[in-house]
Amino acid sequence: MTKNILLGFIIICSIWACQEVPSEPLPILGRQEINGQDTIFHHIPDFSFTNQDGQTVVNEDLDNYLYLSDFFFTNCPSICPIVKKQMLRIYDKYENEPLIKLVSHTIDPKRDTVEKLKKYAEGLSVNTDKWMFLTGDKEELLDIAEDYFVAAYEDADAPGGFDHSGKIILVDKKRHIRAFAEGTDPEDVTQLLKDIDLLLLEYGVKK
C-alpha cells in the first residue's frame, strides 16, 4: 500500500517536472497613450550623450540591441557599488551574447568626465563595446532617468550630493522598457536575468 502511494507520488512529481510552463512574453511597461486607434507605448526618447572615449552615442546606436540601463555616479558612497556588482553579474552572463549591451549613465557629469568614466570602466575590467559609460548635459541626464523609471535629483543632504534609485532597466529594440530590477537586490536581479532570457527568446536567441 505504502509502496503504491509512493509510486503514485513519484509519477505525479515526474509529470509536474516535465511540464514546461509556456511563458507569456514580457509586457511593455510604462504609461500608454491612446491616440485615436493607436496605442502609443512608453518609450525612451531621443538622446545624445558622450561615452567613455569621447564619442557621441544616440538612440540609433542601440537600435539593434537589447540593453540594460542604470544610473550612478563615481563619487557615490551608498548604493552604486552594489548595483555595479549586479551589472557586472549581468555583463558576465551575457559577455558572449552579441545582442546584449549595458549602458551606465552618470548623473554627476561635472565630476564624471570622459576620462573619469574611462578609468572607471578600466577599473571594472570590462569591454566598453559591450558596456558603455555615458555622460552629457546634467539636465538631460536627470530627465531621461525618469524615462528609465529612475528617480534622480540633486540633494545636498544625500550621500555624495545626489539622491537616486538603483534600478536596472531592460530595453528592447523598439526603445520599450520590458522589465526592471532593483539593482540593490540580488534576488530581484536573478529574476531579471530570466526576463532577459525571455526577451532574447523573443528575438530568436535561445539561452
Place this chain on the structure above:
Amino acid sequence: MGLKSKVLFILFLLSMAIACQHVTFKEGEILYETHCSHCHMPKGEGVGDIYPALNNLTEDYAFEEIYCIIRNGKNSPDRVVEMVAINGLSDVQLHNIVNYIKSDMNGLQHEFSANASREHLLPCPE
C-alpha cells in the same frame, strides 16, 4: 552504528557547523556592515579594482595600515574613486573593525586588543 552514536554524530556535525560561523569581533562585524560593506561588499569581495576586495589580505598587510585608511581615507591620482575617512568612530571601534577584517574575514592573527591602546590613538601619517 547504533542509534545513539548516530544522533551523537549528527549533533557533532551541527555543533561544528555552528562553531564555524562564529564571529569573534561582533561589534567589528556590525560596524563593517554599517560603514564598509556598501563599497567593499558584505563578504569583502569588492567590485573590480574600484572597490578593492578585503577578503584576500595577507599577513603582511599591517594592522596599522588598515586602521589608518579607515581613519583618514585613501586617495591617490590613479584611483577612480576616493575612499572617504570614516568619521566618528572611537579607537576601540576602529580596532574592532580592523580585527574583524583581519581575523574573521581573512583568518589572520589579530594584533592588538582594543584595551591595549585605549589610552591613545595610533599614529597615522596625515
